[in-house]
Amino acid sequence: MTDESIPIWKRDFPYEAAAEDDVTRREFARYLVAGAGVMAAGNVGIAAWTQLRKINTGEPREIVALDQVAVGDTYLFRYPAEADAAILLRLSDDEVVAFSQKCTHLGCVVFYETEEDRWHCPCHEGNFDTRTGTVISGPPPRPLGRIDVEIRDRAIWALGYEP
Amino acid sequence: MRTSRQATRTSSAVVVYVIILVAFQVFLLTVAVEAFAADDESLAWTTATVSVVLACGSAVVYRYLRP
Numbered sequence: 187m188t189d190e191s192i193p194i195w196k197r198d199f200p201y202e203a204a205a206e207d208d209v210t211r212r213e214f215a216r217y218l219v220a221g222a223g224v225m226a227a228g229n230v231g232i233a234a235w236t237q238l239r240k241i242n243t244g245e246p247r248e249i250v251a252l253d254q255v256a257v258g259d260t261y262l263f264r265y266p267a268e269a270d271a272a273i274l275l276r277l278s279d280d281e282v283v284a285f286s287q288k289c290t291h292l293g294c295v296v297f298y299e300t301e302e303d304r305w306h307c308p309c310h311e312g313n314f315d316t317r318t319g320t321v322i323s324g325p326p327p328r329p330l331g332r333i334d335v336e337i338r339d340r341a342i343w344a345l346g347y348e349p
Numbered sequence: 350m351r352t353s354r355q356a357t358r359t360s361s362a363v364v365v366y367v368i369i370l371v372a373f374q375v376f377l378l379t380v381a382v383e384a385f386a387a388d389d390e391s392l393a394w395t396t397a398t399v400s401v402v403l404a405c406g407s408a409v410v411y412r413y414l415r416p
Contacts, residue, residue, distance in 0.1 A: 211360055211361070211364055211414070212360075212414050214364065215363065215364050215367050215411050215414050216411065218364075218367045218368060218371050218407065219367060219404075219407045219408050219411045221371055221374075222367075222370060222371050222374050222403065222404040222407045222408075223404045223407075223408070225371075225374040225375065225377070225378050225400060225404070226374065226397070226400040226401045226403070226404035228378060228381075229374075229377060229378060229381045229396055229397040229400035229401070230397045230400070230401065232378075232381040232382065232384070232385050232393060232396075232397070233381065233384075233390070233393035233394045233396065233397040235385065236384060236385045236388065236389070236390050236393040237390050237393070237394070241388060290386075290387075327383065327387070328387050349387075349388050
């Protein structure tokens with residue numbers, strides 16, 4: 187009894203190459219296409235997550251008394267949650283700015299460089315504008331997260347967080 | 350009539366094309382993660398759309414690969 191699915195030449199010469207059981211070109215392409223499908227599904231999932239998630243923008247609360255921060259000084263605090271490090275800078279008697287301390291590149295902590303008048307990330311030399319938090323130089327892809335602050339009754343208040 | 354060598358070339362080209370599309374998908378995945386981090390919904394959806402189109406394109410091209 188012969189197996190008709192086997193070619194005649196193979197029945198006559200039952201030779202098997204070492205790589206005969208390896209993956210075929212079509213199978214390889216099938217894995218790639220399946221991978222592309224998985225990645226496309228992942229992209230759709232990420233987009234849906236981006237759309238649906240709620241970002242904690244914080245509640246208005248008092249941060250520190252105005253007298254405790256001299257003009258040109260910075261003050262570290264936590265906002266909007268206790269896990270979120272933030273920093274404020276008093277620019278003048280009645281002007282204050284505040285940002286998330288998390289660098290938008292890889293999450294290192296930024297600080298204020300007085301001599302250069304800019305926010306600086308020491309990890310990869312990222313620099314941000316003092317007043318707006320926009321990227322001046324370095325690898326960060328977007329501005330620092332901004333915290334809306336204002337002075338009320340001789341105290342600095344945080345009103346909300348804009349990622 | 351298509352010769353065996355031509356067919357092999359075509360199937361190789363299809364595989365290379367699919368590899369390029371998949372590599373681009375990996376890039377799109379990084380863009381999607383960046384859009385997520387930046388909370389950029391429009392970029393995330395654009396990336397997802399392009400990614401789905403490319404995946405469909407890969408599947409269509411795959412059909413031309415001879416068994």
